[in-house]
Amino acid sequence: MNVRDAMLAKFQQRKSGYSLDREFYIDPDFYKQDMENIWYRDWLFVGHDCELPKAGSYITMQVGDYPVLVVRDGQKNIRAFHNSCRHRGSRICSAAKGTAAKLVCPYHQWTYELDGRLLFARDMGADFKPAEFGLKPIHCETVAGYIFVSLAEAPMNFxxxxxxxxxxxxxxxxxxxxxxxxxxxxxxxxxxxxxxxxxxxxxxxxxxxxxxxxxxxxxxxxxxxxxxxxxxxxxxxxxxxxxxxxxxxxxxxxxxxxxxxxxxxxxxxxxxxxxxxxxxxxxxxxxxxxxxxxxxxxxxxxxxxxxxxxxxxxxxxxxxxxxxxxxxxxxxxxxxxxxxxxxxxxxxxxxxxxxxxxxxxxxxxxxxxxxxxxxxxxxxxxxxxxxxxFVEWYCDFMARRLRGDRMPHLAEVA
CATH class of the missing domain: 3.90.380.10 (Naphthalene 1,2-dioxygenase Alpha Subunit; Chain A, domain 1)
Incomplete structure (x- = not known):
C-alpha cells in the first residue's frame, strides 16, 4: 500500500475524539505528505509588514525545501520570491532580515531589482535575455500588519x-x-x-x-x-x-x-x-x-x-x-x-x-x-x-487533499 492510501485508510479507521496514530507524528513519509499537501499549498504567516519599514527591507524564512524571500520594493509594495538565483540556484539572501538596495547573488553577482527583475548578469552573451530570468515570484498577501505567503501555483482564495x-x-x-x-x-x-x-x-x-x-x-x-x-x-x-x-x-x-x-x-x-x-x-x-x-x-x-x-x-x-x-x-x-x-x-x-x-x-x-x-x-x-x-481539521483537510477533492468556498464563517 502506498503512503497516500495508507494515510487515507487511517483517516477512515480513526476513532473520533482520539489522538492520531503513531505514524502521523514520526514517519518521514507521512511528514512528506504533510509538507506537500498543507505547507507547500496553503497560506503561511511570515511576519509583520512593520519589519519592512523601507524599500529594500527584507525578511527570509525556510519552508521545508523552499527558501523564501519577502521584500519591500521601490514602490513600497511587499513582494515574495523564491530565494534562489536564476543562474545556478544559489540562495541570494542568507540573513534572517536586512536591507539591500538591490538583490545581489553572492555567487556570481547576478543582480535583481527589488521587484524581481534581473538587472545585471556579467558575460552571458549576446543572445541572453534578462527578462526571462527574473526571480520566481511567490503569492503574497498582507492584512492589517500581517504578511502571508503561499507556495502554491494557484493558492486558495485569501x-x-x-x-x-x-x-x-x-x-x-x-x-x-x-x-x-x-x-x-x-x-x-x-x-x-x-x-x-x-x-x-x-x-x-x-x-x-x-x-x-x-x-x-x-x-x-x-x-x-x-x-x-x-x-x-x-x-x-x-x-x-x-x-x-x-x-x-x-x-x-x-x-x-x-x-x-x-x-x-x-x-x-x-x-x-x-x-x-x-x-x-x-x-x-x-x-x-x-x-x-x-x-x-x-x-x-x-x-x-x-x-x-x-x-x-x-x-x-x-x-x-x-x-x-x-x-x-x-x-x-x-x-x-x-x-x-x-x-x-x-x-x-x-x-x-x-x-x-x-x-x-x-x-x-x-x-x-x-x-x-x-x-x-x-x-x-x-x-x-x-x-x-485541530485534529479533526487536519484529518479532514488532508483527506480532501489526498483524494484530490475540490475545497469548498471559504467565504462563509460559522
Missing part, C-alpha cells in the same frame, strides 16, 4: 481570511507598530504536537505558573465552545459596545478563527502583576480598559495574542518529522521607548517561560510517541475541545 480577521486586527494598528523583541526556539517534536499543546489549557495549572496569573484555564477561552461561557459572552458584549469586534468567528473548514477573550480578574496584560507591560498603548484608537486578548489562529502556521498594550505573534515551521521551529515576536507602538515606556524583561517574561515549558512538554510527548507501545488515546471533551477541533 479574501475570506482578510474579510474575517481585518475588522478584529485593524483597531490595533499593527501596521504602525514595531517588533521590540523576538526569539526562536526549536522543539524536538512533530508540528502537530506543537499545535495540539497550544489548543488546550488542560495542562496549564501543572505547567505554566506564570501564564496562569493572567490567562484563564476555562475551556472556552482556549477551545471552540466559548459561546457557552457567560463570562466570555459578557466580555464580548462590553467590547463590541465599545466598537471592538470580539465574538468568536471561524471559517467553515475550521482553518482560521478569531475572538476576544477576557483575562483573569483585573489583568490587562501578560505580566507577573497583570498590569500593562507598556505604558504607551499599542493603538491610540483602542481606549477601552480591560479588552483582554484578541486570539487569532490560522492553521498551520500562526497563533496570536493582541492586547491593549502590546501584541505577541507566534510562527510555526516544521523542520523535520520530529522537529519544529517556533518564532515569537513582541510588538509595541512604534514610538514606545525601551526603558522609558516598557521593560523588555517585564513584557517578555511570561511567554519566554511559557514557551520553554511548552517545549519540554512537547519533547516529552514526542519521546513517548516514539515508543512502539504508543496507542492513540482519548481526548477530554471538557478540556480538549480545541485539540479535537
Amino acid at each position: 479574501q475570506p481570511v482578510r474579510a474575517m480577521v481585518e475588522p478584529y486586527l485593524a483597531p490595533h494598528r499593527l501596521t504602525e507598530a514595531k517588533v521590540a523583541f523576538e526569539m526562536t526556539i526549536v522543539e524536538n517534536g512533530n508540528w502537530k504536537l506543537t499545535w495540539e499543546n497550544n489548543r488546550e489549557c488542560y495542562h496549564c495549572a501543572g505547567s505554566h505558573p506564570e501564564l496562569c496569573r493572567t490567562y484563564p484555564e476555562a475551556p472556552g477561552a482556549t477551545g471552540v465552545d466559548a459561546h457557552d461561557d457567560p463570562e466570555i459572552a459578557e466580555h464580548w458584549q462590553r467590547c463590541e459596545a465599545a466598537g471592538l469586534p470580539s465574538k468568536f468567528v471561524m471559517d467553515q473548514l475550521g482553518q482560521f478563527r478569531t475572538a476576544r477573550m477576557p483575562l483573569l480578574r483585573d489583568a490587562v496584560s501578560y505580566t507577573m502583576s497583570g498590569k500593562a507591560a507598556v505604558s504607551r498603548p499599542l493603538s491610540d484608537t483602542v481606549l477601552m480598559p480591560k479588552i483582554g486578548t484578541m486570539l487569532l489562529f490560522h492553521y498551520p502556521s500562526t497563533w496570536n495574542h493582541v492586547l491593549g498594550d502590546h501584541a505577541v505573534s507566534f510562527r510555526v515551521l516544521p523542520k523535520g518529522p520530529t522537529e519544529t521551529e517556533v518564532t515569537t515576536k513582541w510588538l509595541v507602538h512604534k514610538d514606545a521607548k525601551e526603558g522609558v515606556d516598557y521593560s523588555l524583561d517585564e513584557m517578555t517574561k511570561v511567554w519566554i517561560a511559557t514557551n520553554d515549558q511548552d517545549r519540554r512538554i512537547i519533547e516529552e510527548n514526542q519521546i513517548g510517541i516514539l515508543s512502539p507501545a504508543y496507542r492513540a488515546g482519548p481526548y477530554s471533551a471538557v478540556h480538549e475541545g480545541g485539540v479535537i477541533q
Whole structure:
C-alpha cells in the first residue's frame, strides 16, 4: 500500500475524539505528505509588514525545501520570491532580515531589482535575455500588519481570511507598530504536537505558573465552545459596545478563527502583576480598559495574542518529522521607548517561560510517541475541545487533499 492510501485508510479507521496514530507524528513519509499537501499549498504567516519599514527591507524564512524571500520594493509594495538565483540556484539572501538596495547573488553577482527583475548578469552573451530570468515570484498577501505567503501555483482564495480577521486586527494598528523583541526556539517534536499543546489549557495549572496569573484555564477561552461561557459572552458584549469586534468567528473548514477573550480578574496584560507591560498603548484608537486578548489562529502556521498594550505573534515551521521551529515576536507602538515606556524583561517574561515549558512538554510527548507501545488515546471533551477541533481539521483537510477533492468556498464563517 502506498503512503497516500495508507494515510487515507487511517483517516477512515480513526476513532473520533482520539489522538492520531503513531505514524502521523514520526514517519518521514507521512511528514512528506504533510509538507506537500498543507505547507507547500496553503497560506503561511511570515511576519509583520512593520519589519519592512523601507524599500529594500527584507525578511527570509525556510519552508521545508523552499527558501523564501519577502521584500519591500521601490514602490513600497511587499513582494515574495523564491530565494534562489536564476543562474545556478544559489540562495541570494542568507540573513534572517536586512536591507539591500538591490538583490545581489553572492555567487556570481547576478543582480535583481527589488521587484524581481534581473538587472545585471556579467558575460552571458549576446543572445541572453534578462527578462526571462527574473526571480520566481511567490503569492503574497498582507492584512492589517500581517504578511502571508503561499507556495502554491494557484493558492486558495485569501479574501475570506482578510474579510474575517481585518475588522478584529485593524483597531490595533499593527501596521504602525514595531517588533521590540523576538526569539526562536526549536522543539524536538512533530508540528502537530506543537499545535495540539497550544489548543488546550488542560495542562496549564501543572505547567505554566506564570501564564496562569493572567490567562484563564476555562475551556472556552482556549477551545471552540466559548459561546457557552457567560463570562466570555459578557466580555464580548462590553467590547463590541465599545466598537471592538470580539465574538468568536471561524471559517467553515475550521482553518482560521478569531475572538476576544477576557483575562483573569483585573489583568490587562501578560505580566507577573497583570498590569500593562507598556505604558504607551499599542493603538491610540483602542481606549477601552480591560479588552483582554484578541486570539487569532490560522492553521498551520500562526497563533496570536493582541492586547491593549502590546501584541505577541507566534510562527510555526516544521523542520523535520520530529522537529519544529517556533518564532515569537513582541510588538509595541512604534514610538514606545525601551526603558522609558516598557521593560523588555517585564513584557517578555511570561511567554519566554511559557514557551520553554511548552517545549519540554512537547519533547516529552514526542519521546513517548516514539515508543512502539504508543496507542492513540482519548481526548477530554471538557478540556480538549480545541485539540479535537485541530485534529479533526487536519484529518479532514488532508483527506480532501489526498483524494484530490475540490475545497469548498471559504467565504462563509460559522
